[in-house]
Every structure is written in structure tokens, then in C-alpha cells.
Amino acid sequence: MFIEIKSDSDVPIYLQLAHQLMEGMVRGELKPGDSLPSVRAFASDLGMNMHTVNKAYHYLEEKEFIQIVAKSGVIIQPNGIPKASEEEKQKLEAQLRPFVTEGLVLKLSEEELVVMVRKLVQNIEEGNE
Template structure:
């Protein structure tokens, strides 16, 4: 899996890392049960601070995308790909709301926003 971090991005590095791992799960390049490198190894491979990788891993663990098993490793959670719960849906609405508001401020129509979402979804599915 290729990780690309933009150091000059406004998005924190740990979120960039977490989102790329989630994208790997969405694309199918990371499957439930697959192992991820240890915090130390991943940090060394990416040339970043261990605390940054640790923060990304805990973020992903909270969202049930990974499972951290003491003395065994880090694994893609068996529920990493699952049917959204009502709590998942509410969280996604909260996270998407500012993006949709920005799109509307940029005078994108609802149809254009919907098309963007479809394009992203197709792009993620095509890479499986």
C-alpha cells in the first residue's frame, strides 16, 4: 500500500494517514484480517514521528477500521467493511455537512454535488 503525505496540507498528518488506510479498505487493497506495520515500523517507513502513527491508529481503532492486539500487532478490523449503523450515518452527516455547505457556497448545484460523490465512489470501486 502506497501512502502519500502532504506536509504542507492544512489537514493534520495523522488524519491523512488514517484516511489513506480507510481508502485502502474501501478499495479492497486492505482486507479484514490483514496486518499493518507496528507503530515503530510504520513511522520509520514513512519518516514520521511514532506519536503521529499512534494517533492515526487510535483514530482508526475508535472507528473500528483496525484492531490493535497487544503483543500480536495491528489488523484491519473484521468489521472494517460493514453495514452503517444509525450512529455511523449520523457521524457521516455531521462530517459531510461542512463539505456540502462549502460546495453550495461555491455555487455547485445539488446535482453537481451528487455527481461528485458518484465519481468518487466509482473511482474507489474501480480500483478493487
């Protein structure tokens, strides 16, 4: 799996890393039970601070996408990632609301917004930028 961090992005580096790992999960490049590199090894491979990798791992652990097991390492949830709960769906909807609102202010139609989301889903699943 290829990780690309954009230093000129407004998105914090730890979130870029976390999001790219999630994209790997979506594409099946990272499967339930797969091991991830240790914080130290991953930071070294990526040329970034260990605290950044640690923060990305803890972000993913908080969402229950990975498990951090002392002295055993980091693994993708071995039983798979469960379907989103109603609470998680509501949280995602709340996070999407400002983007949809901005699109509507810019006079994008509902259909244009739907097409954009479909394109994003396709690009994520196919590993395109």
C-alpha cells in the first residue's frame, strides 16, 4: 500500500495517514487481522515523527478500526469492521452538512452533489486520486 502525505494540505498529517489507511481497508488492501507496522517502524518508513503515527493509530483505534495490543502490535480489527450504527451515521451526516451547505450556496444542484459523492466513492474504491 502506497502512502502519500501532502505537506501543503490543510488536513493534519495524522489524519491524512489515518484516512489513507482507511482507504486501504475499503479497497481490501488491508484486511481484518492484518498487522500494521510498529509506530517506530512506520514513522521511519514514512519519514515522519513517531508521535504523528501514534496519533493516527489512536484515532483509528478510537473508531474501532484497529486494535493496538501491547507487545503484539497493531492489527486491523480481526472480526471485521461492523456496519455503522445510527449514532455513527448521524455523526457522519453532521460532518457532511457544512460541505453540502457550501455546495448549495455555490448553486450546485442536489444531483451534482450526488454525482460528486458517487465519483469520490468510485475513486476511493479504485485507489484513484
